[in-house]
Amino acid sequence: MRKNTYFTQRDAENLERLDAILQNDLPDFCLDYFVGISSQTTTLTRLNYAYDIRTFFTYVSKRITRIGKKSTKDITPMDIEQLSPFEIEAFLSYVEIYRDQEGNIVKNGSTGKSRKLAAIRSMIKYLEKKGIIKYNPTTTVDTPKYREKEIIRLEGDEVGALMDVVDYGTGLSSHQMRYQENTRTRDLAIVGMLLGTGIRVSELVGLDVDDINFDELSFVVTRKGGARVILYFNDEVAGYLADYITLRNSMKLPKDEHALFISLQKRRITTRAVENIVKKYSSVATPLKHITPHKLRSTFGTQLYRTTGDIYVVADVLGHKDVNTTKRHYAAITDDIRRNASKKVSIRGELPPEGEDND
Numbered sequence: 001m002r003k004n005t006y007f008t009q010r011d012a013e014n015l016e017r018l019d020a021i022l023q024n025d026l027p028d029f030c031l032d033y034f035v036g037i038s039s040q041t042t043t044l045t046r047l048n049y050a051y052d053i054r055t056f057f058t059y060v061s062k063r064i065t066r067i068g069k070k071s072t073k074d075i076t077p078m079d080i081e082q083l084s085p086f087e088i089e090a091f092l093s094y095v096e097i098y099r100d101q102e103g104n105i106v107k108n109g110s111t112g113k114s115r116k117l118a119a120i121r122s123m124i125k126y127l128e129k130k131g132i133i134k135y136n137p138t139t140t141v142d143t144p145k146y147r148e149k150e151i152i153r154l155e156g157d158e159v160g161a162l163m164d165v166v167d168y169g170t171g172l173s174s175h176q177m178r179y180q181e182n183t184r185t186r187d188l189a190i191v192g193m194l195l196g197t198g199i200r201v202s203e204l205v206g207l208d209v210d211d212i213n214f215d216e217l218s219f220v221v222t223r224k225g226g227a228r229v230i231l232y233f234n235d236e237v238a239g240y241l242a243d244y245i246t247l248r249n250s251m252k253l254p255k256d257e258h259a260l261f262i263s264l265q266k267r268r269i270t271t272r273a274v275e276n277i278v279k280k281y282s283s284v285a286t287p288l289k290h291i292t293p294h295k296l297r298s299t300f301g302t303q304l305y306r307t308t309g310d311i312y313v314v315a316d317v318l319g320h321k322d323v324n325t326t327k328r329h330y331a332a333i334t335d336d337i338r339r340n341a342s343k344k345v346s347i348r349g350e351l352p353p354e355g356e357d358n359d
Contacts, residue, residue, distance in 0.1 A: 005260065006206045006268060007222050021050045027075050028056065031127045040224055050117035058101070059091050080124060081133040085140045092117060092144065110144040117143060147188040151329060152289055157193060162285040166191050171284035182264065187277055189237075189244035190261060190269075194278070194293055196237035198318050199302030200224075201271050201293035207260040209245065214238060223319045231317065298329070305330050317338035 020348045022031050030053065034046055041049075057072040060079070064087060067079050095116060108116070121138045128136050154162065163170060166187050169180040180187075193204055203221045211220045218232045231243070248262060259268035274293055282291035289295075297318070305314045315326040 007170070007209070009042040016048045018043070018047045018050050020254075021047075021054055025054045025072050026050065027073055028134070029077055029127070032130075033123050035123065036126055036130075039240060042296050043315075048115070049119040049122065052116040053123055055095065055100070056116065056120055056348050059094055063090075063094070065359075077132045080127065081135050082139070083137040085137050088117075088120065088138055088141045090165040091120075091279075114146065115143040115207060117141065131198070152291070152295050153300050153302050154195075154286065154289070154291065154295070157298065158289075160284050160289075162196075162282055163188070163191065165285045166282045172280075176231050176280065179264075183277075185240075185247045186261065187281070189240040190277060191281065191296070192237045192240040193233070194296040195300055196298045197231055197233050198304070199231070200297065201297050203275060204312075205261065205269055205271050207246070207261075209260050211260065212241060212245070214242065229319070240265060300327075301330060 002008075009174050018034065022034065022085060030050075034050070037046065037049075039081070048109045054072065060067055060075060061070050061072050064083070066082075067075070070079070087120065092113045095105045095106070095113060098106065100106050104350050117138070124133070124136050124138055127133045167184070169177050169184070172180060190204065193199065194201070197219075199221055203223065207219065208221050213219065216232075217234070217238055218230050221227055221231055224230055228357065229357045248260075251262065251266065253262065261269040261274075263273055278291060278296065280294050282289070301314055301318055304317060305311065307312070311326055312323060313328065314320075315323040
């Protein structure tokens with residue numbers, strides 16, 4: 001099996017960005033920290049941690065006067081050790097809405113604040129573990145309370161309406177219809193894969209042609225962390241894929257382009273392009289719902305859970321490392337499954353045939 005190079009290239013780009021931040025914005029001791037966590041984290045996680053730590057150090061250098069308005073490069077472990085829990089909490093309050101280095105307004109809810117606190121805690125815990133500092137100011141800082149959001153998903157008739165828009169272009173503008181003539185077959189395969197397999201948009205754009213196996217109705221997907229796993233699709237999705245691959249094989253593509261899904265520029269499609277594709281069709285099919293590729297993933301997960309009633313199967317297929325994540329997202333459906341299960345239990349129904357156990 002040929003190794004998928006898309007994710008290798010993406011990791012290389014993430015590491016280049018991380019190195020630039022370390023060289024230009026963060027103090028030298030941060031390099032040791034990122035090397036230390038490299039074996040337990042993905043390149044994307046480390047890059048996001050670097051962004052969050054840079055935001056934190058920028059706040060410390062500008063807002064905490066006793067630090068002496070140092071540049072972020074000059075902040076020392078002792079400066080970090082001298083911070084109080086209140087100052088960490090003040091930072092979390094600050095990032096609720098602020099302007100970044102480019103002047104853009106950034107907003108963070110409880111999830112964003114929690115991620116930033118996790119990055120800070122991870123770094124400080126590393127310094128503490130290595131004996132560089134003795135006091136950890138984050139120990140008594142509470143993690144922002146996570147507020148569960150209602151999961152937005154498509155119901156059965158809405159799934160059909162979405163696929164009809166993709167297939168026939170009903171409701172699209174004349175400008176959109178001109179593109180529709182060139183992208184219909186591809187877009188049916190893209191939306192069909194998202195709805196029929198529940199893969200992440202990043203996993204979808206990373207698929208190569210030779211990841212698809214029509215004999216087994218399966219495909220190999222690269223999960224978070226780089227694990228390669230086999231998933232399956234049904235006959236309907238197979239039909240969309242077969243039509244698209246036939247079309248793809250007729251294209252004049254660069255010899256080094258192995259991507260399954262191709263943009264109009266004849267290169268691997270981007271996650272942003274897939275997000276725009278889903279937005280275009282769903283805004284017509286379900287205008288009252290803001291549908292994204294992740295919502296299509298939730299739709300698949302909901303259908304799979306309702307069909308199997310097995311949360312562990314759902315967690316495995318969706319690639320959740322912790323089944324509690326799956327339980328949290330699909331907790332509301334559990335009541336539906338319990339209700340349906342209760343209807344299948346008969347108190348005064350037919351007795352089992354003679355000779356069978358009655359346990």
